[in-house]
Amino acid sequence: MNKLLSESLATATAGVSLLHDALLNQGVSTQAVEWSPPLGGKDLHDVMADQRRSVANELALSKMLNSGAVLVDVKPASEALNLGRGEFLHAGPPIEWSRASGPMRGALIAAMLYEKMADSAEAAELILEKNGVALEPCHHRGAVGPMAGVVTPSMWMFELQDPSTGNKSWCSLNEGLGKVLRYGAYSPEVIERLDWMRDVLGPLLQVGVRAREEHIDVRAIISQMIQMGDEGHNRNRAGTLMFLRDLLPFMIEGGTSSDVARAARFVGGNDHFFLNLVMPACKLQTRAAENIPGSTIVTVMARNGTDFGIQTSGTGNEWFIGPAQTPHGLYLGNYTADDANPDIGDSAITETA
């Protein structure tokens, strides 16, 4: 039994005083340890000595704060991202089948079954082992994918745009919790749900989004939801409800009653639905700060279940990659850290922005 919640915690902080001060302000007794990063390496020294850095980072920050995110369309990835048959996107930095973790492999198998590129998990694995599918990170197309983040041509995508730059970003529709592709599940119920999302939910959302005169302002909803108990990554209830409020009347007018009722229950019953709008909104915010020479602002943090990769503004699309970590946490039932997979997903974009 994990004792994290049953015993009192002792806290200590190292380095910058921000966390130490925050704990003190909350009346938590804590120990501060003085620490600053070693400046031994040449690379770090070069960055610290770069005269452009301060101004470049101010510019990056200003561009991020000026950015916005409105929902302009909902359409299949084949249209939104020119994703062709046999091309899949995935979360995190680049990876091939041989190095992919269990959840990523499961999601890729689900994607093969969903796209009818294989009629069994075994057949799908055979193709994937031979690299018979072109894999590419979501981030390479300006998109983001939660957990395994696998996107296939038939999946419907939210398309968001930043009015300050014209940049676009995309994310698939959230499947809910439990057995879902993004967690690596590929049982029939997973594929059936994805089929319904492709045939009914996606087109209905498109009808609603296209019928509105004004685009839904995702950034404005985010600014309200964080005042309503949501933090926009693991809790998105208020955001999901405000999204439903703004879109559902148009879906009601444009769809058949039974379809719209099922869609309303599906979205309303999935507090995570709005996460897939928060993520591309955050991606647009960091995209606004991309490619500023000398800026050290981190624009991407993403995990593929094996590797953790970051990109920074000044270094453009170059990945800096290390091993994905396995968080220490509480586990359901009798599961332990031994059952855990290293961290996975592009959703860390919500902490990057």
Added chain:
Amino acid sequence: MNKLLSESLATATAGVSLLHDALLNQGVSTQAVEWSPPLGGKDLHDVMADQRRSVANELALSKMLNSGAVLVDVKPASEALNLGRGEFLHAGPPIEWSRASGPMRGALIAAMLYEKMADSAEAAELILEKNGVALEPCHHRGAVGPMAGVVTPSMWMFELQDPSTGNKSWCSLNEGLGKVLRYGAYSPEVIERLDWMRDVLGPLLQVGVRAREEHIDVRAIISQMIQMGDEGHNRNRAGTLMFLRDLLPFMIEGGTSSDVARAARFVGGNDHFFLNLVMPACKLQTRAAENIPGSTIVTVMARNGTDFGIQTSGTGNEWFIGPAQTPHGLYLGNYTADDANPDIGDSAITETA
């Protein structure tokens, strides 16, 4: 220009230390003034010396905490409350036309026009002046009404029930902000909106509520909304959205698309809609504590725009009445305290429970 928001505030508290402590905990410097109520009068002495009081109040509190509130039906006041033609309910303690304030008179005129008991405001006034309508407080029928709180037989009511007692309580449907009957407005747009609420919104809500297998648990929604920025009186956004989430799928299945879409826009566009469910839920909570001999728990606080009345548990349905106060507050535009009406409405039930 009112300086309430532009200047720093000095605070002082008198009596019980609760408010003083709360201010100190928020880092506000404040001055505590020792004060306790004078015990000169015989009535107060009798109450303080009543041996039953402590046990009776504990019982009252326990009944309030055990009470619940589920939405069991939506139907016209004629059915829900046996309200007959020529009978109107109103907020606060009993009042007749001659002592009624402007907003209450305006609401009564609107009610006459809405019920087609008069074809002009002047004709309505003539009838009301001669006491041609039977007026009775909402609270006398177990109902509650916001602001003027005028209820007529054709208005649709939420019907809530407390599973712990079987008690019921009722409240009309919220009209939104601006020119509305409960603020005393009676222009054609007010009556047209009420007509639509009678002909379309009420029946649709009834269809939705009756189609659900489980009653909507209003108390459970209240417990969530107060964690989401709502306080349940002047802010009810999260509550309204959760109510829509739980009911709209059934309305979609049971109504015509254009009606349901308009209803979804009307409810979703009115953050106060759920207030009219919070109020009867609070009424059920205080009703659970009614009529306990010796209990001094206040079960009703209500204003009719002229008088402020309370009821207590031990004294049953007896009203204790004083003048309604005019709050010191901020005013829109060039309005000042001279334009203000004394306090009005049964919504103080949200502070009573």
